[in-house]
Amino acid sequence: MTTIAFIGLGNMGAPMAINLAKAGHDVHAFDLSREAIAKVVAEGGTAAVSAQDAVEGAKVVITMLPASPHVEALFLGKDGAPGLLTHIAPGTLVIDSSTIAAASSQKVAKAADAAGIDFMDAPVSGGTGGAIAGTLTFMVGGTASQLERARPYLEKMGGNIFHAGPVGAGQTAKICNNMLLGILMIGTSEAIALGVANGLDPKVLSEIMRRSSGGNWALEKYNPFPGVHENAPASKGYAGGFGTDLMLKDLGLAQENASHVKASTPLGGLARSIYAQHSLKGNGGLDFSSIIQAFQPRA
Numbered sequence: 001m002t003t004i005a006f007i008g009l010g011n012m013g014a015p016m017a018i019n020l021a022k023a024g025h026d027v028h029a030f031d032l033s034r035e036a037i038a039k040v041v042a043e044g045g046t047a048a049v050s051a052q053d054a055v056e057g058a059k060v061v062i063t064m065l066p067a068s069p070h071v072e073a074l075f076l077g078k079d080g081a082p083g084l085l086t087h088i089a090p091g092t093l094v095i096d097s098s099t100i101a102a103a104s105s106q107k108v109a110k111a112a113d114a115a116g117i118d119f120m121d122a123p124v125s126g127g128t129g130g131a132i133a134g135t136l137t138f139m140v141g142g143t144a145s146q147l148e149r150a151r152p153y154l155e156k157m158g159g160n161i162f163h164a165g166p167v168g169a170g171q172t173a174k175i176c177n178n179m180l181l182g183i184l185m186i187g188t189s190e191a192i193a194l195g196v197a198n199g200l201d202p203k204v205l206s207e208i209m210r211r212s213s214g215g216n217w218a219l220e221k222y223n224p225f226p227g228v229h230e231n232a233p234a235s236k237g238y239a240g241g242f243g244t245d246l247m248l249k250d251l252g253l254a255q256e257n258a259s260h261v262k263a264s265t266p267l268g269g270l271a272r273s274i275y276a277q278h279s280l281k282g283n284g285g286l287d288f289s290s291i292i293q294a295f296q297p298r299a
């Protein structure tokens, strides 16, 4: 049994922390939301009153926060206040599973290294369903020995563990994947909306495309049309899942990265604009598959 500090218990972090607790680890759970902490405590975690309290005595620290500013502020400090790195014991393994800029991961890793702390990026794919089932895909950025230290814990939360390269490489792999995901969800939504406008049954059409050359992850597991997949966010009023604003963040990271390396990503840029319009209409908190509403007639 290992004492693990888990910070950030949202749609993804809570089920990941619960899987570690169920595997017998002592999980010190912290989030800014008390309800989020209570959810993990109800499944075997131990409540921490602060991030500093959570890392006390922990051999492993895992973070699952929204974006780069949250991760940098937590570890490096903000407005003159010291960051969590000053409270983490040397020799501790820190695994950041948030999706953030590769440059932010590298910045935190450099400061951690100076303090004798092992920091690696390990963003995930697989959605909330994968987080609950413990079948996430981890994309790891770090050294091979850091990955081997992390593997026993990652295996309790995920099925596929890939070593993408040095620190930051996990984040680069993740934004490539999410750029593709953002684009494919828009394409899938357009196709279903077109079929439905022509009188096709969305379930029948989805099944035809799933088994044809248009088959993809959304058609397999995460259909954007309500009622096609019982457990998908679309069938729950687009609640939970992966927020539109988080997808917007990831597409922004992809565009920043593309500018940096002078890559051409026209569909990624267009997808970012389409999700931005959707967010501006007040849909930022809805699951990103609600993008289908942009292609449907108003109710």
Ligand code: NAD
Residues within 6 Å of the ligand: 007, 008, 009, 010, 011, 012, 013, 030, 031, 032, 033, 036, 051, 064, 065, 066, 067, 070, 074, 097, 098, 099, 100, 124, 125, 126, 127, 128, 241, 242, 243, 246, 250
């Ligand atoms: P979320 O908004 O549901 O959860 C984030 C949690 O972090 C919230 O509970 C918030 O209170 C907490 N938090 C923020 N700042 C904090 C701080 N300083 N200390 C402690 N807690 C803090 O987000 P999510 O959907 O769980 O996503 C988390 C990360 O995982 C994001 O980077 C996202 O892009 C990525 N991700 C999400 C999904 C998905 O399907 N939801 C899939 C893969 C990756």
